[in-house]
Every structure is written in C-alpha cells, then in structure tokens.
C-alpha cells in the first residue's frame with residue numbers, strides 16, 4: 001500500500017502521516033470533505049482494487065475473475081474479522097448495513113407480544129423495521145429512557161427493563177446518524193450476557209472510527225457499513241454473527257443456495273458459518289474494495305484514528321460554540337466525529353448549498369431521522385459535519401470560519 005511506501009515510520013508502527021494519507025486520497029485535492037458520516041473518501045488502493053477487478057471481469061469473464069481472485073476476496077472476511085476481533089466464519093458480507101440488519105431481524109422468529117427493547121437514539125431505518133415487525137407480528141417496542149441532558153441511554157433503567165420484560169431482542173445503535181452521541185454498547189452488552197438476551201448492535205457510524213471489539217461489546221449480532229469511516233465503496237456492509245447465534249440455529253428468512261444446502265426434495269440445511277446470511281451473488285469488485293479499505297484502516301491503525309478523528313470534531317465544536325445563532329446539538333461526555341448544530345435564520349437546503357458553494361461537503365438531518373432526539377432538542381433540522389483523520393486542522397478552521405460567515409449573513 002502506498003501509505004507504507006511513503007510513510008516515515010516503520011511498517012509495523014501505527015502510521016498517521018497526513019501528507020501520505022492525503023496524497024493517497026484523491027478527493028482531498030478537490031473538496032473539504034466533512035461528510036464522512038455519509039460516505040468517506042476512498043483511498044487509492046480501494047479504488048485500484050475495484051477498478052482492477054472490473055477490468056479483469058471484462059477481460060476474462062465474471063465467474064473466471066472471481067475464481068482468479070478467490071484469495072483476495074476471502075480476505076474481506078479475514079480483514080473484517082481482524083478489525084472487530086472475531087473469526088472470518090462469523091462475518092457475512094452485505095449490500096448495506098440496512099440489508100445486514102434486515103437479514104438479522106429476519107432470523108428471529110418473532111411472536112405476538114415479543115418485546116424489542118431499544119433506545120431513543122436508534123437509527124431511523126432500524127426503528128421503521130421494528131414498527132413493521134409490530135404491524136406484521138404484533139411485537140411490542142420498548143424504548144429505554146435516557147439520562148438527563150442528552151447523555152444517552154440510562155443503562156441501569158435499560159437493565160431493569162431487561163429483567164422485568166425479558167425482551168426477545170435488545171437493540172442499540174452505537175453512534176446514531178443524527179448526532180455525535182456515543183451510546184454505552186458494551187455496558188448494555190454486559191447486562192445482555194448476564195441475562196442471556198439476544199443483542200443486536202448497529203455500529204455503522206463507529207466502525208472505522210473507534211476500536212470495535214465484539215467480544216468486549218458482548219453482542220450476538222452487529223451490523224455496519226463499509227462506506228463511512230472505513231472509507232470503502234458504496235453498496236457494501238457486513239453482519240457479524242456470533243457462534244451463540246449460529247449454534248442456536250438462527251437463519252435468515254429466504255436463505256439461498258449459498259447459505260444453505262438443498263439436501264433433498266423436502267429438506268435444506270443452513271451452512272455452519274455466517275455465510276448463512278450471505279447470498280450466491282456478490283458484487284466482487286465491491287467486496288475487493290471493502291477488503292482493501294479494511295486492510296487500509298488496519299494499516300493506518302484504529303487507535304490513532306480513534307484519537308485524531310473525534311479530536312478534530314472537538315476542535316470544530318469549540319469554534320462553532322462561539323458563533324452567534326449556532327446551537328450545538330451533540331450530547332454525551334465524549335462525542336464522536338459527527339458534529340451537529342442548528343442555525344437560526346437559515347433554511348436547510350440553502351444553508352447546505354452555501355456550504356457546497358464553498359467546497360465543503362456536509363449533510364442535513366431532519367426530525368424524521370430522529371423522532372425522539374430532535375423532539376427533545378426542539379429542532380426540525382440540523383447540519384452535520386463529520387471530519388475524518390485525513391482532514392486537517394486548517395480545514396477544520398476554514399469550515400468553522402465559513403459557518404461563522406454564513407451565520408453572520410443570516411436574515
């Protein structure tokens with residue numbers, strides 16, 4: 001990888017050579033990309049892995065190309081397992097985090113009256129899925145209360161609900177899409193393990209930003225996307241499936257010929273591994289791009305990334321806090337690199353367009369994305385700025401200056 005070649009430290013040391021990392025990231029030349037919570041900028045090795053494979057498919061045929069690259073393709077599972085401290089056989093590739101989440105939910109044989117215990121800061125699509133389960137299967141959705149002052153879920157109250165209601169599923173989002181709040185997923189997990197409750201974690205915004213260790217979290221299932229802080233391609237994600245879940249025989253509804261063997265005219269048998277949650281058809285160029293992205297993240301080093309990325313966000317928050325008409329919205333003692341704020345005197349689209357016009361990528365969040373959180377905060381919309389380790393302090397300061405200028409020109 002280029003970062004190895006061009007970095008000053010030895011290959012075995014964690015590297016954060018910004019010059020090399022930015023040279024490895026073509027997008028850094030053209031934009032100030034503060035939309036990593038939407039989709040990170042791909043590094044050259046990711047792009048290269050994908051383009052090479054597309055060329056190979058065109059040259060020798062799709063099936064032949066995947067056979068020729070079998071080792072590199074298998075490395076997606078190996079690298080992802082290394083990233084989250086599990087084995088390759090516990091990883092399933094998915095077309096998105098939402099797809100992985102739906103597959104996981106489909107494996108649970110919900111009965112009327114079953115309880116899904118979740119939080120008030122869970123991802124919008126997960127909440128819609130629970131509501132759909134309520135509509136179709138009559139499950140009850142219980143939201144654990146929050147601590148005061150936007151500090152996230154009250155774990156003790158959630159644990160009391162676990163003991164009193166014995167939920168069929170406990171579900172938490174590590175970092176929601178609509179703010180930088182970091183939920184205490186490992187503390188929740190400790191209670192789930194004690195009580196032997198099925199536990200599903202959405203780590204979409206935290207994987208690639210923080211060290212994610214499924215053993216430490218104590219989850220049974222974990223979903224993530226590859227395109228955000230992992231800087232992989234769009235249209236990709238993964239599902240972690242614990243041995244507990246595999247051994248207990250959970251399988252997705254509509255398992256296919258890859259996830260199961262058709263053992264006789266009337267019988268099938270799921271495969272033993274998390275491949276049970278995969279499908280026959282893979283976008284192999286994307287899988288290879290993801291493998292390259294995860295290897296890249298491991299090479300850069302999650303630990304320095306986890307130090308630098310939230311620190312850049314903290315620097316940005318510090319400057320935004322001084323701007324009149326700007327209200328910062330991120331709660332919790334140590335927010336992640338999703339900086340959200342409301343701004344008086346602007347409508348959402350013109351404000352984002354004004355940021356776009358300054359070459360700054362950002363994202364909007366609306367109340368619909370966070371029915372509980374935005375109601376509590378009394379906001380209809382906010383702008384989200386999400387830097388990553390390859391962004392610079394100079395960029396942070398330029399972004400803050402742009403917000404200040406726009407806030408000053410608000411009517």
Ligand SMILES: Cc1ncc(COP(=O)(O)O)c(C=O)c1O
Nearest residue numbers: 096097098123175176177204225
């Ligand atoms: C917390 C969280 N969970 C899940 C998702 C969904 O990911 P995907 O678009 O890959 O399905 C997102 C996307 O923004 C997210 O922020």
